[in-house]
Amino acid sequence: MKINGVSIRIGNILNYNGKLWVVTKTQHTQPGKGGAYMQVEMKALIEGTKLNERFRSADTVERVHLEARPFQYLYAEGDDFIFMDQETFEQITISSDFVGDASAFLQDNMIVNISMYEGRPISVQLPDTVILTIDQADAVVKGQTASSSYKPAILENGVRIMVPPHIEAGMRIVVNTADATYVERAK
Known part of the structure; x- marks a missing residue:
């Protein structure tokens, strides 16, 4: 589906110059002299490269639905x-x-x-969270406050993660797959 340059929004998938791009930032600019344009930052879906491009209202670009x-x-x-x-x-x-x-x-x-x-x-x-078992967890250092201190642990899949002090080896926890962070203790 063709859209004009000033209709581009964050999250749109565009077919531009023979590649698929996801729009990460947009800025609509209306200079005092000349026509308005949309400054668009895009990231290539496959290669991961970034591109900054300027689209005028008369420009058209192919919007893709995945x-x-x-x-x-x-x-x-x-x-x-x-x-x-x-x-x-x-x-x-x-x-x-x-x-x-x-x-x-x-x-x-x-x-x-x-x-x-x-x-x-x-x-x-992947799903937002997964449940994994702690293989190894460091011992708690006495004197640290429970509210702000985290200790390193290794999950069953070999990923290193920071967990609260009360988490020990053998416990099952919920892990965020996007950034590999501790969410909560599994029920």
Whole structure:
């Protein structure tokens, strides 16, 4: 769908110069002399590069709608991950580089949302939180206040995380997958 340059909003996915971009910042400027324009900062969905571009109201750009579908994580094969479409039961292979740091939180049979564009995967979105077990936790240092002190711990998947002092090895906790932070003790 074509939109004009001043209709671009944060979060829009654009097909610009043969690449897919997500809009991260916009600033509408109306100078005293000349026409108004939209200063847009975009990030390439696949490459991760950034681009600053100026769009006038007469410029048109292609806005893209990505289809997000649920997929089930099946297993890892070398540096690749195998996912199964929940609707068609077709399997797709996605590189671990493409999934990024979030790959440490993939668990067997986990349901993830994969955004597709023209049948090609563009992004993998894990659930907001996962429940994991603490493998190792440092001892509490006496004299530290419980409210502001956190101690390092290692999760069952090898990820290092900071946890409150009352968390010990063997406990199950809820972890935020976006930034690998402690949320709460699992129930």
